[in-house]
Amino acid sequence: MNTQASFQVLGICGSLRQKSFNMAALRTAGELMPAGLKLRITGIGDLPIYNFDVQEKGFPASVTKLRDEILAADALLFASPEYNWSVGAPLKNAIDWMSRFQPQPFNNKPAAVLSATGGPLGGARGQYDLRRILDGLGVHWLAKPEIFIGMAQSKFGPDGKLNDEPTRKIMTDQMTAFEDWIKRMKRAFA
Numbered sequence: 001m002n003t004q005a006s007f008q009v010l011g012i013c014g015s016l017r018q019k020s021f022n023m024a025a026l027r028t029a030g031e032l033m034p035a036g037l038k039l040r041i042t043g044i045g046d047l048p049i050y051n052f053d054v055q056e057k058g059f060p061a062s063v064t065k066l067r068d069e070i071l072a073a074d075a076l077l078f079a080s081p082e083y084n085w086s087v088g089a090p091l092k093n094a095i096d097w098m099s100r101f102q103p104q105p106f107n108n109k110p111a112a113v114l115s116a117t118g119g120p121l122g123g124a125r126g127q128y129d130l131r132r133i134l135d136g137l138g139v140h141w142l143a144k145p146e147i148f149i150g151m152a153q154s155k156f157g158p159d160g161k162l163n164d165e166p167t168r169k170i171m172t173d174q175m176t177a178f179e180d181w182i183k184r185m186k187r188a189f190a
């Protein structure tokens with residue numbers, strides 16, 4: 001019997017693309033997680049573009065659903081590409097919607113972040129913009145190990161399998177550190 005405490009991690013992918021490398025990376029992180037973490041990936045593709053006029057009439061059901069999933073999760077795992085040197089519109093849109101709730105669901109959530117791109121920098125610029133945005137929302141993100149998966153097309157197979165051993169290793173290390181981080185943040189903010 002597994003008596004170890006299990007933390008529910010909500011995965012949020014910034015790419016809506018069917019064959020997204022970031023979605024593949026998120027799934028791989030889920031496979032490489034220690035036994036104490038359980039990943040469930042949500043979708044952000046059905047959120048409307050943020051508009052205060054829409055909000056005034058009432059939060060759309062897809063938006064409220066995401067809010068509830070975030071509130072229910074012990075921690076968040078973000079995987080996002082970089083679009084034009086910053087956070088892509090789908091993820092920024094989801095964050096903008098979430099930021100309108102009171103209480104604001106991101107507040108005091110532990111999180112880890114990774115990014116994958118076709119270019120050599122692995123989305124470092126976008127990932128650091130994301131970390132800065134999350135700072136403003138009270139998210140406590142794991143600083144290290146950092147994961148920037150550059151030249152993603154050379155590291156994932158056509159089936160989405162991550163074949164690059166050094167990347168698998170650092171992802172395993174990040175997930176191990178993430179479990180410890182979640183425990184520490186839970187103690188600090190319970």
Ligand SMILES: Cc1cc2nc3c(=O)[nH]c(=O)nc-3n(C[C@H](O)[C@H](O)[C@H](O)COP(=O)(O)O)c2cc1C
Nearest residue numbers: 015017020021022023081082083084085117118119
């Ligand atoms: C609108 C757009 C902007 C992009 N800007 C960047 C960029 O600034 N830096 C980068 O490394 N790749 C950029 N790319 C390429 C992405 O890294 C590549 O499409 C990657 O596969 C996206 O992640 P995904 O596979 O999870 O969808 C851009 C792609 C798009 C569609």
